[in-house]
Amino acid sequence: MDQGNIVICRCEEVTLKELIAAAETYRCSARELKLRTRAGMGCCGGRTCRRFIDMVARQATGEAPSHGIPLGYQPPVRPVAFGQLGGVIG
Template identity: 30%
Template sequence: MDAIHDRSVDIGPFQTEKDDNLLVCRCEEITKGEIRKAVHDGMRTITEIRRYLRCGMGLCQGQTCARIVKSLVAKELHISPAILEPAASRAPMRPTEMRVLADETEGGSGGE
């Protein structure tokens, strides 16, 4: 069984660090300490961390925090970041008005 999926491996107790209040995911306002604590609470993959804390699921879709989150999780698990499977990556999204999608503006091809 792969070590990162073996939840019986003891990674030691959670101990706070003085920079745990450092903001890692600006979109969802998730701190370094919250990510570290999530690993000790049983979240052992990047996908689990994303679902649990929503880091990497904000407007930037992890473009600013994904590498930091991955390195923090790997450090807590005492493994190389290269071993962790990356979470699904999506392009950053912006809100779009429905009329733009429907192309109902003057000169558009809507209704032709």
């Protein structure tokens, strides 16, 4: 089977082929790749696929891994109900 049809982001069903195509077209950062393809923007916050998005971006740009986190994290790092955000319960 064509390895390009592998789903990389399970939440948004973005395939390896789509990621590689976007990475080769734009030669962009992992963050831009995420915004362009929606990979890593689903329910889990990219916890399963973020390292793969970063790998694909780096393979296209030829950049080595850096000490900084490639795809930044923003709160909430877990999906929470709207009612819970901002509300002090305790």
